[in-house]
Amino acid sequence: MIDYPLLAFSAFSTIAILGSLMVIFKKNPVASAFALVAVFFSFAGLYALMSAHLVAALQILVYTGAIMVLFVFVIMLLNQDRPVEDFKSSSGIFKLLSGIAVSGFVFALVKVALLARSLTPRGDMTEEKISELGGNVKAIAESLFSDHVLQFEITSFLILAAIVATIALAKRKAHSGRGHS
Amino acid sequence: MSSLEPMMMFIKIGIVLAGLLATVPIMLFVERRGSALMQNRLGPNRMGPFGLFQAACDVIKFIFKEDRAPGHVNKFYYTIAPWVAVIPAFMTFAVIPFAGSLTLDGTTTHFQIANLDVGVLYCFSIASLGVYGIIMAGWASNNHYSLLGSLRSSAQMISYELTLGLSLVGLMMVFQSVKLGDIVFEQGETLFTLGAIAVPKWGIFIQPVGFLLFLVSVFAETNRLPFDLPEGESELIAGYHLEYGSMRFALFMMAEFINMAVASALITTLFFGGWQLLPFFSVLVSHVQSLGLIPDPNLVEVIFQGLSFIIKVAFWMWFFVWVRWTLPRFRFDQLMNLGWKVLFPVGLLNVLVTGFLIYKGVL
Numbered sequence: 247m248i249d250y251p252l253l254a255f256s257a258f259s260t261i262a263i264l265g266s267l268m269v270i271f272k273k274n275p276v277a278s279a280f281a282l283v284a285v286f287f288s289f290a291g292l293y294a295l296m297s298a299h300l301v302a303a304l305q306i307l308v309y310t311g312a313i314m315v316l317f318v319f320v321i322m323l324l325n326q327d328r329p330v331e332d333f334k335s336s337s338g339i340f341k342l343l344s345g346i347a348v349s350g351f352v353f354a355l356v357k358v359a360l361l362a363r364s365l366t367p368r369g370d371m372t373e374e375k376i377s378e379l380g381g382n383v384k385a386i387a388e389s390l391f392s393d394h395v396l397q398f399e400i401t402s403f404l405i406l407a408a409i410v411a412t413i414a415l416a417k418r419k420a421h422s423g424r425g426h427s
Numbered sequence: 428m429s430s431l432e433p434m435m436m437f438i439k440i441g442i443v444l445a446g447l448l449a450t451v452p453i454m455l456f457v458e459r460r461g462s463a464l465m466q467n468r469l470g471p472n473r474m475g476p477f478g479l480f481q482a483a484c485d486v487i488k489f490i491f492k493e494d495r496a497p498g499h500v501n502k503f504y505y506t507i508a509p510w511v512a513v514i515p516a517f518m519t520f521a522v523i524p525f526a527g528s529l530t531l532d533g534t535t536t537h538f539q540i541a542n543l544d545v546g547v548l549y550c551f552s553i554a555s556l557g558v559y560g561i562i563m564a565g566w567a568s569n570n571h572y573s574l575l576g577s578l579r580s581s582a583q584m585i586s587y588e589l590t591l592g593l594s595l596v597g598l599m600m601v602f603q604s605v606k607l608g609d610i611v612f613e614q615g616e617t618l619f620t621l622g623a624i625a626v627p628k629w630g631i632f633i634q635p636v637g638f639l640l641f642l643v644s645v646f647a648e649t650n651r652l653p654f655d656l657p658e659g660e661s662e663l664i665a666g667y668h669l670e671y672g673s674m675r676f677a678l679f680m681m682a683e684f685i686n687m688a689v690a691s692a693l694i695t696t697l698f699f700g701g702w703q704l705l706p707f708f709s710v711l712v713s714h715v716q717s718l719g720l721i722p723d724p725n726l727v728e729v730i731f732q733g734l735s736f737i738i739k740v741a742f743w744m745w746f747f748v749w750v751r752w753t754l755p756r757f758r759f760d761q762l763m764n765l766g767w768k769v770l771f772p773v774g775l776l777n778v779l780v781t782g783f784l785i786y787k788g789v790l
Binding site for chain 2 (some may be wrong): 312
């Protein structure tokens with residue numbers, strides 16, 4: 247009997263790691279963005295393996311389907327004829343230092359992850375309880391709009407403020423641009 | 428879990444894949460002859476009766492044509508782009524129920540590949556992946572027209588996906604679920620009766636505005652006229668698939684037709700009762716059951732449910748062709764204005780009104 251979840255996990259995690267490396271090493275920004283899409287998609291696969299179907303669907307819907315499309319759009323629009331930058335010319339000591347820094351960060355990250363697992367208690371949501379509540383979507387929606395409704399509203403307010411600020415900035419630029427011409 | 432269950436799973440997947448693949452040549456025929464009909468032409472009519480074999484000839488031509496890629500393309504992305512377009516198109520169908528349930532030897536089979544918890548959200552998320560095929564193709568082709576096509580495609584996708592999602596919020600509020608199986612099941616109820624006619628609780632009767640918004644955005648999502656700006660042959664020659672030939676081009680065409688099939692199936696499932704029997708079909712079902720040609724009465728029902736689903740989907744596929752050859756293409760700024768300044772606010776308003784009506788207890 248083949249262990250399908252393990253097989254899927256290996257496939258998705260391999261794609262995620264290779265994709266992340268490609269995001270860093272690809273010289274063309276659009277290719278990097280496409281690699282990032284693959285990374286997000288495999289993350290969604292990993293979430294789905296953990297039976298977090300809603301998180302998986304939202305991961306694809308929001309990150310892969312909306313944010314990355316916007317990223318690719320902006321990169322393609324702005325970055326047309328810029329020559330590919332060459333990072334190989336940096337000095338040896340810089341390479342050494344950055345190598346040490348990166349491995350230090352990875353080490354710290356693993357340490358923090360292990361520490362966090364022992365510090366934060368596991369929630370009371372087991373798979374049985376979720377199905378009792380009527381599935382992932384219902385469970386999350388109910389908790390979001392009852393226990394955490396204040397945080398939810400504050401977040402949406404912050405996003406609204408960000409939208410207004412963006413429009414204000416863009417309009418001011420457009421206005422001053424007209425003034426010069 | 429009995430031994431029947433995995434077998435039924437394979438049968439279901441087989442039905443869906445075969446059905447989707449079969450729509451491609453059928454739609455090829457319908458689109459060409461249908462457009463000819465509307466424009467007072469003949470269309471391809473030489474191969475076989477009514478030109479029915481033209482599609483088969485085209486497939487043979489596509490397969491045996493020399494597969495050459497221009498020298499200036501980005502090879503890797505150029506090669507995978509058609510697949511990125513076509514695979515999500517197939518995947519989307521996985522959550523759409525195409526018939527009721529059948530009980531054989533104590534095993535109940537629901538005719539839906541996966542009744543996911545997230546239901547229609549899965550459809551949206553997978554459908555949103557398909558745009559990468561178009562973006563990749565346009566970018567990898569290293570051609571200004573193609574790049575413009577993929578830029579348009581991404582802008583269009585972002586704008587219309589919002590409305591697409593928003594148009595269904597009202598429906599989800601009424602049915603209290605995002606599971607497509609539940610939504611279809613609830614649409615079997617009767618909304619009200621007009622004399623002898625029982626009006627079913629179909630999505631279109633409860634959410635007419637939501638239906639219109641969904642219909643318009645789905646045209647934009649499937650890149651069909653009047654919203655086929657990424658292709659726009661009069662301005663961009665062929666847009667994103669300008670540099671593609673032979674089977675690779677055929678894959679893009681396949682993706683378009685399958686996306687159309689999925690979109691029609693979604694319209695049917697969400698707004699027209701899915702596999703619920705067409706009005707006059709219940710009489711037919713009892714008639715066939717009384718004939719006793721098929722021993723299992725449950726099986727008769729399932730067959731007619733599948734048939735109802737296919738008829739409804741076929742109507743909407745025809746609607747896509749109908750609209751394509753009726754309306755002229757939009758200009759890009761008109762498309763953006765329509766999306767952001769008309770459809771999006773109307774969608775928000777629809778959610779608000781639906782919420783109010785549910786609060787008042789009307790819906």
